[in-house]
Amino acid sequence: MSQKTKHILVIRLSAMGDVAMTVPVLRALTTQYPELNITVLTKALFTPFFRNMNNLTVFPADLKGKHKGLFGLYLLAQQLNKANRFYAVADLHNVLRSQILKPFLKCRRFVTINKGRREKRALVKGKEFKPLATTHQRYADVFKVLGCPVDLSHPDFPPKAELSDQILGVIGEGPQKRIGIAPFAAHKGKQYPLESMEVVIAALAKEYKILLFGGGKEEIAALNKMESRFKNVVSVAGKFTLEEEMDVISNLELMVSMDSGNGHIAAMLGIKTLTVWGVTHPYAGFAPFHQPEHHALLPDRDQYPRIPTSVYGNTYPEGYERAAGSIPPETILKKIRSVI
Numbered sequence: 001m002s003q004k005t006k007h008i009l010v011i012r013l014s015a016m017g018d019v020a021m022t023v024p025v026l027r028a029l030t031t032q033y034p035e036l037n038i039t040v041l042t043k044a045l046f047t048p049f050f051r052n053m054n055n056l057t058v059f060p061a062d063l064k065g066k067h068k069g070l071f072g073l074y075l076l077a078q079q080l081n082k083a084n085r086f087y088a089v090a091d092l093h094n095v096l097r098s099q100i101l102k103p104f105l106k107c108r109r110f111v112t113i114n115k116g117r118r119e120k121r122a123l124v125k126g127k128e129f130k131p132l133a134t135t136h137q138r139y140a141d142v143f144k145v146l147g148c149p150v151d152l153s154h155p156d157f158p159p160k161a162e163l164s165d166q167i168l169g170v171i172g173e174g175p176q177k178r179i180g181i182a183p184f185a186a187h188k189g190k191q192y193p194l195e196s197m198e199v200v201i202a203a204l205a206k207e208y209k210i211l212l213f214g215g216g217k218e219e220i221a222a223l224n225k226m227e228s229r230f231k232n233v234v235s236v237a238g239k240f241t242l243e244e245e246m247d248v249i250s251n252l253e254l255m256v257s258m259d260s261g262n263g264h265i266a267a268m269l270g271i272k273t274l275t276v277w278g279v280t281h282p283y284a285g286f287a288p289f290h291q292p293e294h295h296a297l298l299p300d301r302d303q304y305p306r307i308p309t310s311v312y313g314n315t316y317p318e319g320y321e322r323a324a325g326s327i328p329p330e331t332i333l334k335k336i337r338s339v340i
Contacts, residue, residue: 007038012040021136039059042061212235
């Protein structure tokens with residue numbers, strides 16, 4: 001690619017974890033190709049993910065408001081066309097919405113992610129149990145087609161954020177190392193049993209400051225209940241903006257997460273991340289960025305041989321909803337202590 005400035009529109013609208021997974025790739029892209037200008041089309045909520053990145057701006061899509069439906073996508077395309085002239089469009093989402101949007105855009109070059117749907121179908125049907133390309137690599141492959149191969153092997157992470165007095169007033173100050181725990185997932189089959197996670201929290205709270213992450217009324221209520229039961233445990237759920245939560249996460253010693261968004265946010269910030277898996281599996285390509293294979297704690301496949309039952313954890317046979325519970329709390333504690 002020549003040194004002449006070229007403008008690329010990157011489309012990745014949802015979900016939170018998938019958008020977070022674009023961040024290390026785009027950070028590497030903008031660092032290795034400083035002559036590029038990047039516009040990321042995503043939900044306004046996710047704008048903080050892309051802070052402190054050179055030559056990158058976010059164009060917020062209001063998919064439940066003015067950009068809803070066919071006419072809304074047409075309006076979105078017109079707004080993009082008016083504000084920018086794109087050299088290429090990199091579709092990192094590849095869903096009906098992005099496919100509808102692209103013909104309305106004034107651009108001649110479109111490259112779409114290969115999600116490997118056939119390979120993933122074979123994986124969840126038990127035909128081929130082998131590691132597939134990571135989602136991060138699939139994102140990077142899109143830019144390779146555009147003449148910008150991205151090296152992800154030596155990532156550059158943002159510096160630790162300075163915590164405000166407001167944040168410190170909630171989480172507390174002191175010399176104790178902070179461990180984040182995000183015990184919830186979008187689907188029950190991906191979640192570690194709460195009663196077992198409480199065993200982990202109770203043990204860790206004797207040595208570390210534990211910060212609990214989550215969202216939504218039910219999760220916030222459950223995390224507040226945990227906070228009230230244990231010393232050295234603070235729930236940050238519902239107390240901060242996403243950007244403030246990112247500041248907190250950047251100051252963690254370790255994040256313990258399910259196969260869910262908080263794990264990807266921690267990893268994109270360069271924080272050590274342990275993931276606890278249920279009916280999904282890292283082989284599908286959704287492990288957090290730049291984490292060693294042994295940072296994934298997996299259920300007993302002798303007991304649950306059909307894992308992974310789906311790519312996203314939304315379908316599973318009866319009885320598999322507690323698959324993650326086959327990982328003893330002692331195993332999680334041992335792994336945490338070895339990593340720290």
